[in-house]
Amino acid sequence: MDKHQAAAGLCHVAIRTRDILESVRFYTEILGLPEAFRMHGEDGSLATVYIFLAPGQYLELFANGRKETAADSETIGFCHLCLMTHDIQRSYETVRAKGGPLDSEIRRGLSRCLMFWIHDPDGTQIEIMEMPPESLQAQADKRLAGSNG
Structure with missing residues (x-):
């Protein structure tokens, strides 16, 4: 930056x-x-x-x-935690094999990222996301990386 x-x-x-x-x-x-x-x-x-x-x-x-506090689609403030992966399929299979709480299948988001959802023991929503080259995040990273001097 x-x-x-x-x-x-x-x-x-x-x-x-x-x-x-x-x-x-x-x-x-x-x-x-x-x-x-x-x-x-x-x-x-x-x-x-x-x-x-x-x-x-x-x-x-x-x-x-x-x-306890419950975050929903109308709660203002913290919504979820997003963790990045470089292999969405492998991450999904690893969480499933270890008995993790899968809340969704792998899907493509509006930004063209790949994601699935889980939650931690306290209910914190966690998005696991892969940013393929066509995703808006990967495109922004490429565009902004040079401006972080």
Whole structure:
């Protein structure tokens, strides 16, 4: 990004969990994402687990969520988490083989991306997306990559 822009990229998305160990298991075992590190509170209890996505990009899982909120098509604010894959069919088959909660089949989105939907143990909606060359995202990446100086 240009040095005058306010942000240089996405660092992490934080998700408060009902059961942090169940969520860590989902993201590491079902989705195959590596755990980066853990942080503990002053009392020694597990407080936060970082899940590695890419250099400088993480999911930050917080323990001790108590209040449920439901996001739907009319809720303002956070809607879903989207994770990128380079092989949508393989990702779909991996999640299915590991017993992951598949919410849709693979389909083509309006942007010409390929996607399917799942959810984590707390109901966070997760889109798994592949950006083929004809997708609007891939075209934008190609067009804007040179302007990130």
